[in-house]
Amino acid sequence: MGYKMCVWMLLAMAAVVAGAPAVDSIESPQYTVIHAESDFEIRLYRASTWISTPVEDISFSKATQLGFHKLFQYIQGANVNNSRVQMTTPVLTGIVPSAGPFCSSAFAIRFYVPNKYQDDPPMPLIDSDLTVENWDEKCIAARPFTGFAKDSNVAKEAAALEASLQKTQWANITDNEPKDGEDAYTIAQYSSPFKILGRVNEVWVSFPSSEGCRAAFLQTKAGRVVS
Structure with a gap:
C-alpha cells in the first residue's frame, strides 16, 4: 500500500505540474513583499480561498502524500460540480502541534483554488473529508530552501527561520503560541516530484494578525507586489 501509494502520488502530481516551463506559469496566491532579507521575506498575502484536508500521521512525507491524494481526486472532478480544476502552487502542509511523537502528528494539506x-x-x-477555507489577509514570514522537503529537514528549516527572525524587528512573530488546531509552521512546495535540481520550497510562519505587515507597508511604501 505504502509503495504503491507513493508511486501513484508521484505520477499524479507529475501529470498536473510536470511539463510547465517554470513555477511562475502556474497560478499562485498573490502577495506583497513588505520586508526582505537574504534568507527570508515578510509578505502580506491577499485574502484567498483554499481546499484543505486533515491528516493524522507521525510522518510529514506520508501525511503530505495522503493529503494530496484526496486533493488530487477533487481537482480531477470528484466534487459536487464535477468540475476539473487546474493545478496551482504551492501545495501546503501545515504542521499542527500535538502530544504525539515529535510533537507533530497532525497535519493540514492545502490546495490553492x-x-x-x-x-x-x-x-x-x-x-x-475536504473543507473550503476562506483566508483573510495574512502576514507571513517565508524562508526558501532547496532539495526535497522531508521528515529529516522540515523542522530544521522552521528552526532556521525562527533564528533569523529573532535578530530582527519581526521577532514577535514567534513569541505567540499557536491556538489549538492552528499550524505552528507550514511547508510550501512548488516543484514537481520529478524535478531533482532547483527545487523550490519554503517554510512559512504566520503572524497572529496582518496589522503589523500593513502598518509597515504603509510606513515604508516599499512593498513589491507578486502575482
Whole structure:
C-alpha cells in the first residue's frame, strides 16, 4: 500500500505540474513583499480561498502524500460540480502541534483554488473529508530552501527561520503560541516530484494578525507586489 501509494502520488502530481516551463506559469496566491532579507521575506498575502484536508500521521512525507491524494481526486472532478480544476502552487502542509511523537502528528494539506474559482469554488463531496477555507489577509514570514522537503529537514528549516527572525524587528512573530488546531509552521512546495535540481520550497510562519505587515507597508511604501 505504502509503495504503491507513493508511486501513484508521484505520477499524479507529475501529470498536473510536470511539463510547465517554470513555477511562475502556474497560478499562485498573490502577495506583497513588505520586508526582505537574504534568507527570508515578510509578505502580506491577499485574502484567498483554499481546499484543505486533515491528516493524522507521525510522518510529514506520508501525511503530505495522503493529503494530496484526496486533493488530487477533487481537482480531477470528484466534487459536487464535477468540475476539473487546474493545478496551482504551492501545495501546503501545515504542521499542527500535538502530544504525539515529535510533537507533530497532525497535519493540514492545502490546495490553492485557481483565480477562476476563488469566489465560488466547486464544493467538496460530503464524504471527502475536504473543507473550503476562506483566508483573510495574512502576514507571513517565508524562508526558501532547496532539495526535497522531508521528515529529516522540515523542522530544521522552521528552526532556521525562527533564528533569523529573532535578530530582527519581526521577532514577535514567534513569541505567540499557536491556538489549538492552528499550524505552528507550514511547508510550501512548488516543484514537481520529478524535478531533482532547483527545487523550490519554503517554510512559512504566520503572524497572529496582518496589522503589523500593513502598518509597515504603509510606513515604508516599499512593498513589491507578486502575482
